[in-house]
Amino acid sequence: MARDNPTVSLAHLSPGQPFALTGGTIVTTDGSQAVSDIMVGADGRFVAVEPFLDVTSCDARIDITGMLVSPGFVDAHQHLDKTGVLRFTPNPSGTLQGAREAFAKYAGTAGPEDIHKRATRTVERCLSRGTTAIRSHINVDKDARFHGMETLAAIRDAEKNRITLQLVAFMTPHPGQDFDWLEKNIDGAVALADAVGGTPAVSEDPPRYLDILFSAAVKAGKPVDLHLDEHLNAGVHLLDAAIERVERFGMQGRTVFSHVSVLSALPRREFQRIAERIRALDVGVVTLPAANLYLQGRDAEMLPPRGLTRVAELHRTGVTIATASDNIQDPFVPTGSGDMLEIARWTLLAGHLRGDELAAAHRMITTAPAHLMGLGKDYGLRSCARADFVVTDCTDTDTLVAGGPDRAFIFSRGRLVSETRTALTRVENSCLKEDA
Structure with missing residues (x-):
């Protein structure tokens, strides 16, 4: 096909049609291009x-010469049972405990239909922005019971050909x-x-x-x-207790520690000791910048911590670290669009990565979370x-992370599921003069 209009051709591929893309720049599994x-x-x-x-x-x-092809983005930590409940769950304190209490009150009233509607909407929004795999933590307790798990399991199974959904x-x-x-449960x-x-x-x-557990x-x-x-209380942490169980239960390479905010509050030597144990045991880490920026440090009188x-230090130490959305429009995080490129930028800025580490931020939303989720050769x-x-x-990938695309085509299981375009509408000067 003619090179002069590749985007029109991409948009008109028939569902289920075999096709070839030629001349594009691809991002390989090791991050090279x-x-x-x-x-x-x-x-x-x-x-x-x-x-x-x-x-x-x-x-x-x-022919897509001059265009970039990235693997689908991977969001390794969400809470789809909580998504979209912001207007029902006020959190005046803006703290983690305030968010927990707010959602706990709502959870008892959240039936399967409510959960299904909110979760499905967020999944669709994520997919439309390039996310093709999500791992979601779903509350199970005496109040929420199995409502969230059963509802999300049904969505996972129904949507398996469009998006990979894992449930925790x-x-x-x-x-x-x-x-x-x-x-018992x-x-x-x-x-x-x-x-x-x-x-x-x-x-x-x-x-x-x-x-x-x-x-x-x-x-x-x-x-x-x-x-x-x-949390940021350096005097109280459970890192050693969790690491000990990774060894004792033989869960090396099969364990992820999400958040681990307290590492930033520990003295550097103590952090280095723990980081080396995490690396040696092949434990993955997921940072959640939106939640941690929003919830943490509100009680600080000066220079609230990030x-x-x-x-940055975990990444440079060789620990497999991913970044993820966590909560989307709920009492834990009142914002969120499901755009993993946005999360990558927050991670680079708030996590003190350098300008020459934009490619690392890209890996944190692609190959790193895919590894932590065990997607293997399927990804x-x-x-x-x-x-x-x-x-x-x-x-x-540097320009992709730094500013994002003006044109994007999202393919899931070989089918185009979303097309986005940013364009300016120009008004000719002559028209303006006529209106004056």
Whole structure:
């Protein structure tokens, strides 16, 4: 096809039609960039991703020279059961505890239809902005029970050909939590989920709580993803306790610590000791800049802290670190659009990455979270992987992260699911003179 109008051609691909894209710049699994051709099969998977492919057998061939192809964005930490409840859940204090209390009051009234409507809307918005995989933590406790898990499990299964959705059984330890109830119900929750999670810092008995979570994960053969030390009190943290259980339960390479805000409050030598243990055990880290910027440090009398973990240092130490949305328009984070490029920018700025580390921020929303979610060979621009990708008019990942595209085409399982365009409407001077 003619090179003069590739964007029109992209927009008119037929659903399920095999096609080839030639001459584009692709982002490889190691983060490098190279000109390559792409063939997508009728099954929605990549047939081949190599330079100078013979694409004459493809009915649809589109030259995308000068355009960038990125793997689909991955949001490794959301709360889809909470999304979109901001107007129902006021949090006047703006604190983490205030947000917990606000949602707890609402959770008992949130039925399946309400959860389904809000979660589906957010999933659609995320997909339209290039996110093709999401891991969501879903509250399970005596109040919320299994409503959220059952509803999101239905969405996960119904939408599996459009978006990869993983669920974390977020066993929520409210004050007064009945551990007998938790132990009795955790296996049922984990059976519906893809991972096991919780928040030890607010448990009344953190050691027992951690043992329950890790035991259930091992029994079910599923990974662990903890909300760990989402606070800035250097005198109280559970990092060593959690790390000890990673070793004892054999969960190396299958555990994620989300938030770990307290690392930024620890003396550097103590941080370095813990970071080395995290790296050695192949524990992943997810930073949540929106929530930590919004909720943390409100009680500081001077120079309120950013609230994030040590993003730049963890990255440079070799720890696998991803960044994610966390909450979207709820009492924990009142903003959010589902745009992972926005989250990448917040991470670079608030996490003290440098201007020459824009590519690292891109990896934090693509290959790093894909690794933490265990997507394996099903992810990335490679033969046989799901054809989940984003085509933009950016020249490289630096420009993609720094400012975003003016044109973007989102493909999920080889089908175009969203097209976005930013353009100015010009008014001729002569028209202005006539109106004057």
